[in-house]
Amino acid sequence: MTEILIGDFLLVLYIFLRVIAMIIAAPVLGHNSIPAVARIFLSFVIAYIAFLTLDKSKIIIDVNLVSIIVNSAREIITGLIMGFTLNFIFYGISYAGHLIGYDMGLMFSEVLNPMQDIQNNVVGEIIFYLSMMIFLLINGHHHIISAVVASFKLVPIAKFTVTQPLISLIVKLSFAVFTIAMKIAAPIVVSYFLIHIAEGIIARVIPNIQIFFITQPAKIGLGLMFLSILIPIYFYTIKNLLNNYEYQLSEMIRAMSV
Numbered sequence: 001m002t003e004i005l006i007g008d009f010l011l012v013l014y015i016f017l018r019v020i021a022m023i024i025a026a027p028v029l030g031h032n033s034i035p036a037v038a039r040i041f042l043s044f045v046i047a048y049i050a051f052l053t054l055d056k057s058k059i060i061i062d063v064n065l066v067s068i069i070v071n072s073a074r075e076i077i078t079g080l081i082m083g084f085t086l087n088f089i090f091y092g093i094s095y096a097g098h099l100i101g102y103d104m105g106l107m108f109s110e111v112l113n114p115m116q117d118i119q120n121n122v123v124g125e126i127i128f129y130l131s132m133m134i135f136l137l138i139n140g141h142h143h144i145i146s147a148v149v150a151s152f153k154l155v156p157i158a159k160f161t162v163t164q165p166l167i168s169l170i171v172k173l174s175f176a177v178f179t180i181a182m183k184i185a186a187p188i189v190v191s192y193f194l195i196h197i198a199e200g201i202i203a204r205v206i207p208n209i210q211i212f213f214i215t216q217p218a219k220i221g222l223g224l225m226f227l228s229i230l231i232p233i234y235f236y237t238i239k240n241l242l243n244n245y246e247y248q249l250s251e252m253i254r255a256m257s258v
Contacts, residue, residue, distance in 0.1 A: 007061050010068065011054075014061075014075045014157050016047035021079025022148050027090050028132055028141055030083065050149045059157055071158035078160045078256065081170075082151065085252055086144070088173045089241055092180025093131045097124030099185040103192035104223035105216050123227070127184070131238045140245055147249045154257035165255040173248065184237060188226050195219065 020043035023029045029039070061071075101121030135141070182189075195215070203211045 006063055008051075008056075010061050010063065010071075011056065011059065011157065012047055012051050014071055015050050015054075015152065016043055017072055018075040018079040018151070019043045019046045019050070019148050021076045022083040022144070023079075025080045025083030025087070026144050027087050028135055029144060046145060046149065050152055053149070054152055061158070067158075074158055074160045078151070078155060079148070081166075081256070082148065082249070082252060083144075085170055085173050086245065086249060088177050089180060089245065089248075090128065090131060092177040093184060093238060093241075094124055094128045095177065095181040096184035097121070097127035099181060100124070100127075100188050100223070100227070103189060103219070105219050123223070127234065127238075130234070131242070134235065134238050135242050135245075138239065138242055140242055143246045143249060147246075147253065150250075151253045151256075154253050160256060163255065166252075169252060169255045180241060184234065187230060187233075188223065191222070191226060192219070195222070 020040065023039055023043055029042075061067075098121060101123035104123060199211050199215055202209065
């Protein structure tokens with residue numbers, strides 16, 4: 001009876017470690033504005049529900065100190081990988097906003113991004129928080145919870161190993177950061193590239209003109225006009241990117257189960 005209780009306790013512990021590691025590393029749920037007590041309580045509830053749904057007859061747990069430490073580390077790494085790689089979409093969106101704000105001349109008007117713990121310009125923050133609102137509207141946080149529960153069937157407790165498909169997928173998703181950023185920022189970046197060419201021509205033709213003081217207010221005004229026109233397109237693009245969120249999450253779990 002004692003061995004059964006210890007085995008169940010360790011099983012709940014391993015499940016809890018994977019769940020809380022993913023929640024801490026995942027977007028939105030890992031935001032610093034969410035209290036740590038709330039995240040721990042949510043992780044415990046999800047772990048208990050997952051424990052009740054697992055087929056415990058196929059799970060063998062070694063009750064010794066070394067195995068407990070090694071298996072705990074495996075579960076934490078599993079959760080961190082699943083949660084952290086899902087941030088790549090938000091990194092790309094944030095970087096796109098940074099490129100747009102830089103071209104608009106707002107590189108000095110930076111604010112703190114508490115979720116990513118970085119400095120970003122105002123435009124980048126607006127687009128980033130727009131993506132977070134879209135993420136909540138499409139129930140992306142539900143996908144995170146359902147995926148971590150489903151992962152226990154494909155990636156059994158204490159069975160995680162680093163595989164070649166997993167490494168290839170992480171590299172692919174990390175490279176997608178720049179692809180996403182350029183897709184979102186391309187219309188405005190190209191427009192400002194033409195404006196910079198016009199600045200160079202004017203400065204060359206009329207050397208005495210203070211081109212910077214003339215074009216800087218115009219850049220900000222044009223940037224705001226471009227953003228107001230492109231907001232519906234950005235909304236549609238970001239929504240499609242986040243809709244692929246569930247597919248990427250399942251693809252990541254399958255890669256970890258190989």
